[in-house]
Structures are given as C-alpha cells and as structure tokens.
Amino acid sequence: MTVNPLEMFKSRAIELVNNALASLDLNVELPLEIPPENMGDYAFPCFMLSKEMKKSPADIAKQLSQEIPEDLTFSRIEARGPYINFYINPEMLVQITIESIMDKREEYGMWPQTDVKINLEHTSANPNGPLHVGRARNPILGDTIARILRKCGHDVITEFYVDDMGKQQVTLTWGVENLTREGEIPEKMDHAMVWYYQEATKQMEENPDVLEQINQIVAKYEEKDEEISARVKENCKKVLSGMTTSLRRLDIHFDNFAWESKYIFNGSVDTVVEDLKNHEFTDYEDSALYLDLEKVGITGQENKLYLTRSDGSSLYTTRDIAYHLDKLANYDLAIDILGEDHKLKAKVVQLAVGLLGHEKEKIEPLFYSFVSLPEGKMSTRKGRVVTLDDLIDESVGRAREEVEKRRPELAQELRRGIAEAVGTGAIRYNIIRVQAEKQIVFKWEEALSFEGNSAPFVQYSHARASSILRKTSVMGEYELKLIKHPSEIQLVKALASFPALIKECGKNMECHPMAGYAFELASLFNQFYRDCPVLQAEEDVMNARLALVTVSRYVMSNVLDTLGLIAPEEM
RNA sequence: GGGCGCGUGGCCUAGCUAGGAUAUGGCGACAGCCUCCUAAGCUGUAUAUCGAGGGUUCGAAUCCCUCCGCGUCCGCCA
Numbered sequence: 001m002t003v004n005p006l007e008m009f010k011s012r013a014i015e016l017v018n019n020a021l022a023s024l025d026l027n028v029e030l031p032l033e034i035p036p037e038n039m040g041d042y043a044f045p046c047f048m049l050s051k052e053m054k055k056s057p058a059d060i061a062k063q064l065s066q067e068i069p070e071d072l073t074f075s076r077i078e079a080r081g082p083y084i085n086f087y088i089n090p091e092m093l094v095q096i097t098i099e100s101i102m103d104k105r106e107e108y109g110m111w112p113q114t115d116v117k118i119n120l121e122h123t124s125a126n127p128n129g130p131l132h133v134g135r136a137r138n139p140i141l142g143d144t145i146a147r148i149l150r151k152c153g154h155d156v157i158t159e160f161y162v163d164d165m166g167k168q169q170v171t172l173t174w175g176v177e178n179l180t181r182e183g184e185i186p187e188k189m190d191h192a193m194v195w196y197y198q199e200a201t202k203q204m205e206e207n208p209d210v211l212e213q214i215n216q217i218v219a220k221y222e223e224k225d226e227e228i229s230a231r232v233k234e235n236c237k238k239v240l241s242g243m244t245t246s247l248r249r250l251d252i253h254f255d256n257f258a259w260e261s262k263y264i265f266n267g268s269v270d271t272v273v274e275d276l277k278n279h280e281f282t283d284y285e286d287s288a289l290y291l292d293l294e295k296v297g298i299t300g301q302e303n304k305l306y307l308t309r310s311d312g313s314s315l316y317t318t319r320d321i322a323y324h325l326d327k328l329a330n331y332d333l334a335i336d337i338l339g340e341d342h343k344l345k346a347k348v349v350q351l352a353v354g355l356l357g358h359e360k361e362k363i364e365p366l367f368y369s370f371v372s373l374p375e376g377k378m379s380t381r382k383g384r385v386v387t388l389d390d391l392i393d394e395s396v397g398r399a400r401e402e403v404e405k406r407r408p409e410l411a412q413e414l415r416r417g418i419a420e421a422v423g424t425g426a427i428r429y430n431i432i433r434v435q436a437e438k439q440i441v442f443k444w445e446e447a448l449s450f451e452g453n454s455a456p457f458v459q460y461s462h463a464r465a466s467s468i469l470r471k472t473s474v475m476g477e478y479e480l481k482l483i484k485h486p487s488e489i490q491l492v493k494a495l496a497s498f499p500a501l502i503k504e505c506g507k508n509m510e511c512h513p514m515a516g517y518a519f520e521l522a523s524l525f526n527q528f529y530r531d532c533p534v535l536q537a538e539e540d541v542m543n544a545r546l547a548l549v550t551v552s553r554y555v556m557s558n559v560l561d562t563l564g565l566i567a568p569e570e571m
Numbered sequence: 572g573g574g575c576g577c578g579u580g581g582c583c584u585a586g587c588u589a590g591g592a593u594a595u596g597g598c599g600a601c602a603g604c605c606u607c608c609u610a611a612g613c614u615g616u617a618u619a620u621c622g623a624g625g626g627u628u629c630g631a632a633u634c635c636c637u638c639c640g641c642g643u644c645c646g647c648c649a
Binding site: 031033039043045049051057081082083126165166190198290293299301308313328339341342344367369370377407422433434435439451453457459460462467472510512513519520534536570571 | 574608648
C-alpha cells in the first residue's frame with residue numbers, strides 16, 4: 001500500500017507527457033503544474049517548446065495532446081490554450097485514497113522510519129521569569145516542527161538549552177538568597193521567582209555594593225565553583241518548572257535539558273578555545289581571544305567576535321560552540337529554533353564549528369520574527385508584556401464562555417475539557433498559521449478569535465465527523481463507486497494530499513502550510529457536510545459516506561495532532 | 572554605515588525556493604441560510620496600481636538592480 005496516494009497519478013502524468021514528447025523527438029524539463037480550479041489536477045505548459053517548434057504554445061498543446069493515449073488514470077486529458085490539462089480519474093483516486101487511509105488509520109501521513117537522528121533545540125529562554133507571548137512563538141514553532149519531522153520518519157529529540165551561566169541567573173540567585181518577599185507570593189514558581197530577579201536587578205543598578213557582590217559570585221562561578229553552580233541551578237530549576245508547566249498545557253514537552261554550565265565544567269569550552277587559538281582567523285587583543293569576522297566574510301561596524309575575556313574566561317558564544325560540537329557528536333542534524341536577533345550569532349557558531357573541522361551544514365537554524373504589542377515591543381522591564389499564562393487563561397476562559405452558551409446540556413467536565421482544547425488550540429494555531437519570518441503584532445481580538453481560519457474551526461469539523469460516527473452503530477460493506485458528488489471528490493483530493501504535505505513541510509522546515517491545509521480540509525469537510533447527508537441517505541450511499549467520514553476523521557485527527565491540537569469528539 | 576528578514580483589499584494572510592491560465596483565504600462590512608447528521612457552520616456581494624521605480628522574459632507578486640518603509644543584528648552581555 002502506497003504512502004502517498006497522489007504519487008501514482010503524478011508520475012503517470014509525467015510519463016505520459018514524456019512519451020508524447022519522445023514521439024515528437026522533443027526533450028525538455030517537465031515543469032508539471034497544479035492548475036487553478038476547474039482546470040484539472042495537473043497541467044503541462046507548452047510555452048518553452050514554442051521557440052523550438054516555431055508554433056504557438058496553443059498549437060503545440062493541441063498537437064502534443066493528440067500524442068497522448070487514453071489512460072485509465074485520468075478521466076480527461078485535454079489541451080486548453082497553451083496547456084495540457086490532466087484530470088485525475090476520480091473513481092480511482094477515491095478507491096486508492098480511502099483504502100490507503102483505512103489501512104493506515106492514525107498512521108496515515110507518516111513516512112517510513114529513517115535513520116536520521118535529529119536534535120531539535122527550542123525555547124531555551126533564560127530561566128528568570130515566566131514566558132511571555134513573544135517568547136511563546138519559539139516553543140510552538142519548535143514543537144510543531146518536531147511533530148512534522150517525526151511524521152517524516154525521523155528520530156527527533158527536543159531539547160531546552162538552559163542558560164545557567166549568565167549574570168542574569170546569578171542576579172536571580174542573589175535575590176533569592178538576600179531578599180525577602182512581602183505579601184502574597186504566586187504559587188506558580190516562575191511567577192514567584194521573577195520578583196527576586198527584578199528586585200535584585202533594581203538594587204544592583206542602584207547600589208554598587210550589590211553589584212560588587214554579584215560580580216564576585218560571577219567571577220567565582222566562572223572559575224568552576226561547583227557549590228555556586230548548584231545554588232544557581234536550583235533556582236533555574238524552580239523557574240523552569242513553572243515554564244514547563246505552562247508549556248505542558250500547550251502539549252509541549254522536552255526530551256532533554258542541556259545545561260550551559262556543563263560545557264564549562266567538563267572542559268569542552270577550554271578545548272574549543274585551545275583548538276581555535278592557533279587558527280589563522282583568530283587573534284588576541286589584550287589577551288582576549290577573538291575571531292576576525294572580516295576574514296570569514298562577515299562585515300559590520302565591529303569585526304571582532306570575542307571568544308574569551310582578557311582574563312581567559314569564556315563567553316556565551318564560546319559555550320554555544322562547545323554545545324553544538326556536542327550535538328554534532330550525537331546527532332545527524334541539529335536544528336535550532338531562534339529569534340531573528342540570533343541570526344549573526346548562529347552564523348558565527350556555524351562558522352566556528354566549520355573552522356574546527358566539523359560539518360557545519362548539520363546545524364540548521366530556523367529563525368522567527370518577534371511578537372510585539374500594538375504599543376511596541378514587549379518588555380518585562382517596562383511592564384509591557386502579556387505572559388503566556390495570562391493568554392492561556394484568557395483564551396480558555398473565553399472558550400469556556402462559548403461552550404457554556406452553545407452546549408449547556410453537556411456535562412460540566414466535558415465542557416471544561418472542550419474549553420481547554422479550544423482555548424489552548426487557538427493559541428497554537430494563531431502563532432503557527434503565519435510564516436515564521438513575519439512579524440506578529442499581538443492583538444487580543446485576533447488571538448481569541450474562534451471563527452474562520454482558527455483552531456476551533458478545524459476542531460469543529462472533527463467534532464462533526466465524530467458526531468456522525470457516534471450515531472451509527474454499524475457500518476456495513478461499502479461501495480466506493482458511490483462516492484462521486486463534487487464535494488466528496490474535492491474532499492478526497494484534500495485527504496490524498498496530506499502525506500505529500502507532511503514531507504514538504506519537513507523538507508522546508510515550515511509549519512504554516514500545515515495550518516493552511518488543516519483549514520482547507522476542514523472547510524471541504526464542511527461543504528461535504530452541507531451537500532451530502534450521511535445518516536439520511538439510502539443505505540448503500542450511507543455506508544459509502546460513512547467510510548468517507550471515517551477516513552476524513554482520521555486525517556483531521558492526524559492533522560490536528562501534527563499541529564499539537566486536541567481533536568475533540570464534541571464541541 | 573553594513574548584514575539579514577519583512578512590505579499583497581480597511582485589518583490579517585497564501586502564493587515567492589523551481590516565473591505561466593481569472594492573485595489564496597480569513598476578519599470586519601453588506602445580503603441571505605437552522606421543520607434537515609452540532610450555525611464555533613454554509614452561500615452570495617463589495618473592496619488589491621502585489622511598497623515605488625527600472626531591468627530580464629513570449630510572460631514577473633515570484634528573478635535582477637536602485638530607492639523607500641518596518642523589524643533585527645553589528646558588546647571582553649546573555
């Protein structure tokens with residue numbers, strides 16, 4: 001049984017065109033296209049033959065189409081203007097697609113296991129306070145890409161790189177150890193801990209003594225003081241627990257946490273410095289080692305990237321290089337989900353890894369632009385943030401109101417579950433539906449939109465399909481020839497294209513087409529739902545349609561899973 | 572100053588990697604559809620000099636050049 005139901009049709013179309021070209025002694029690249037609506041499923045444009053044949057593209061299309069024999073795979077092959085259009089034989093497509101999905105069920109869309117081991121690093125936010133909406137784009141993108149790559153058959157582990165070495169984390173620890181928080185303390189650890197960080201930062205800025213104390217801890221820490229490391233790590237873990245709690249609500253989990261300090265303490269950072277210091281592209285300035293960016297082709301105002309301070313201690317980028325070497329030692333591919341502010345740093349890390357004789361192509365950074373508020377950039381310092389927890393609570397709350405209004409008859413527990421699915425789903429979907437490079441301006445009314453191009457729209461179609469199936473006890477033998485209504489065929493075509501889309505998204509490492517597909521599929525299901533009554537149909541038609549509903553539900557469920565959304569049975 | 576990304580109807584957005592047939596869809600607006608499997612749904616109407624200008628091409632939203640706007644980076648911070 002084929003993984004991709006469309007494969008046969010496409011390769012057959014190519015074959016037919018190739019044969020026709022050969023019979024006319026022509027040889028060109030085949031840019032098979034997908035034509036606009038109502039003009040078939042594949043199209044072969046004849047413009048490029050025009051010069052060679054000294055004829056109009058329309059005439060060529062006509063001539064060429066006469067060389068193409070009738071074929072079972074296509075119900076129609078015809079010249080139309082400068083194109084030859086291929087119309088897939090719907091009966092055959094229905095047969096292949098529905099049988100394939102019935103056979104694979106929740107596995108449909110998944111590709112055979114590869115032996116590619118991927119480390120996918122995402123989120124990696126400094127653990128000094130709760131995640132805000134701006135940062136949330138990272139885990140949502142990362143988790144979705146991970147899901148897509150797994151369905152492509154790869155072995156993916158997700159990883160959070162914990163920055164436990166920076167001054168920020170020492171500041172937090174100083175705060176926890178020296179300050180007493182009055183009043184009510186939030187229960188969630190990230191919200192509880194951020195106060196110490198903010199207050200300590202304030203005191204550090206106002207009081208030179210505090211700054212001195214913190215600097216001393218930082219200095220000792222960098223000399224590999226195990227005891228300080230343990231104290232800092234403990235506080236990091238507390239904040240992390242809060243972050244992961246929030247992310248768990250969005251069904252985002254980490255397989256592993258990589259601690260930055262590890263690379264200092266195990267000596268791998270020293271090795272990196274040792275290996276780079278004799279390189280022709282590096283040099284010293286006041287005994288601080290730097291990489292000469294001009295020599296590696298990066299220009300800017302400042303061309304030196306420092307790898308150590310003049311006291312020999314390491315810098316963030318150096319540790320990041322050590323970290324990536326570690327990844328390459330254990331994985332075939334290291335994917336980093338990064339904000340666009342990290343572009344240069346990522347490039348430098350890649351370059352350095354290359355200079356050290358490793359395959360820098362195995363590091364693949366994926367960048368996204370920031371989420372800002374209508375009044376400007378999100379800033380914890382200026383108190384201009386929407387935390388992820390606020391957003392989730394608000395979204396689930398709004399979803400709850402909607403369920404109460406729409407489905408008051410449902411059990412309370414069920415309504416609660418639906419609200420959670422819809423509320424959290426809407427957030428994920430809203431972030432994922434636009435391409436990562438676009439800036440997003442966060443607007444509540446858009447984030448909380450439950451209509452149109454949104455998660456609930458897709459979830460609703462799944463619920464409708466589930467509802468139909470729930471109402472039938474038995475599905476008898478079905479005759480797929482009875483699937484022939486245009487709305488049914490359109491739906492089947494969408495179902496058939498799912499595996500190819502998974503692969504495409506994996507190859508390009510992008511998720512927004514998956515959201516677009518989810519919407520398209522749900523929309524086509526809704527049109528089918530409108531045009532083709534299932535339970536009221538004649539028994540044989542009903543059985544065939546039940547089969548279509550069954551496979552549609554599998555695919556919708558698989559798509560929702562790919563996007564990390566819950567597929568509700570009712571809503 | 573230099574690098575990278577983005578710019579598509581009032582708002583949001585697809586298409587750009589591999590140039591092709593009337594530029595995708597959503598929100599909002601307006602007009603309709605619940606004696607019929609869930610109306611978080613469906614149908615219809617209006618709204619686009621694809622940032623601007625040039626170039627390549629039979630053909631440009633898509634490729635090239637210039638310019639403009641927005642974001643982002645160019646720390647012995649992380």
